[in-house]
Amino acid sequence: MKDDIVLSLGSNIGNREFYINKAIQLLGNDANILIDKVSNFYETSPVGNVKQRHFVNIALKIATTYTPEKLLAVIHQVELSLHRTREIHWGPRTLDIDIIFWGDKKMSTDDLTIPHPETFNRLFVLVPILEIISKQFPFYQQISKQIQVLQKKDQTVSLIKKDAQPKRLVESSIHNILSAIGDDPDRPGLVETPDRVARMYDEIFSSEGLENFEDYKLFKSKSSNHSKMVLMKNIPFYSMCEHHMMPFWGKAHIAYIPDHGTIIGLSKIPRLVDFVSHKLSLQEKLTDDIVDQLNKILAPKGAAVVIDARHMCVEMRGVKKTDSSTRTIRFSGIFDTDQDLQMAFLNSIGDINGKSI
Template sequence: MDDIVKNLLLRNAPSAQAEQPSQTEVEAAVRTLLRWVGENPDREGLMQTPERVAKAYKEMFRGYTQDASEELGRVFEEVAGYNDIVLMNDISFHSHCEHHMVPIIGKAHVAYLPDGKVVGLSKIARVVDIFAQRLQTQEAMTAQIADAIQSTLKPRGVAVVIEAEHMCMAMRGIRKQGSTTTTCTYTGIFKTDRDEQTRVMSLLNAKR
């Protein structure tokens, strides 16, 4: 694995050494932000906001407490001789940009070429969610999904394509609504064999 991919995989990995703040500390931080933007955290509409934000963050970033390899751990080897591409299109996800902590909204398309065993389709969607529910860059998320499937299932190849709109571009800065970004990662035969890469992309484009 080259150094660029390694860095993408490690850049938002949860730290085992990090001490998690208390609920009280989290709510105090939200109150500080409310005051900073010019609001009064004690007015009626905002009194419960710090508690709600803490609860929402726990849900939106629960990917830090989940392990993709565990989701992919149960496989099926009785596949009636099937050994061709498995492709899941249009797996919707919501993530958050690690630079501005605003939403990334998009779809992931995931394909793999089994090597004698397959995994339940819902597991692939859950792996997408695990990495989406962390602070992310789209490039890192694409590489992380591919690496998790490749290292756990050990298929002949994995292809991951993500298309997403970044609210850091739509809501701030240049404010360009509707602009999407596409990222791709290939492993195994999809990386080394151009014909196989073309075949999987043809399947993907046919569905799109």
């Protein structure tokens, strides 16, 4: 990991700051990528002939063990996860990531040109980059000179107030809530609470904005055993209900019948449960999400999910039914029609009378 690699990110559809933050998070989650510096966020006028909304742009300095081609593939995957489609050249997008510099490397293939060919025509690329590179960076002089040239043209690039960035928005909202409930957000016990809650939200809502579970590997097996039920039970999860933003938590029991010997790595099933539960949801929705994702990924002959959960919004407020638990069940494919299979699944997870978790 030696070259300073510089990326430019832009978004002009939906919640632009959210998409940019999510992309930073997804890139940072990759074990082969180290995020070294993140620039401020800028609102920029669209460059090119397409009439469209203003963009939010930032620059990242990263290090990676990937080759440029492999990094481009990872970038395309991140763009895809964030609903990026390629319709209009230079047109609106939820997210665009370009590789701008790779140290002082110059290369050009059918798929990749470094430095990015438009770099020195784009103020929205250069201004954020200048902020995160050192004076020793190979293109430093050229970048700062070209910024002065472009500033005389019609491209606008203005710093977005830090308060408009998602983490800051959560912090200021929590600060307001603390005041609104009659507490003093500035007392010693609470001064760090907004920052703590914002960081916690990053963790417990890490799947917000992501539709598809992608962290899995499928295997093909010829063994006839692999047409039998695969069942994983007692998978613990924590989620937050979308009605009250209060926790609900419990255990998921998941089974599927492989089709044509296609199976999924076992550790990926709990990861799938984490994926669907790390966003605002409902128990019913979580149950459906697990089945739907399994169907999408594996196309099994059938899938079955039982979730037993306790809900803070039922126990701590309103009806206050402490210790009550809720069971949701969903079958698909042959589980839907084969009652023997349903019973086999329910018997295997035990406790079909729904004893508390």
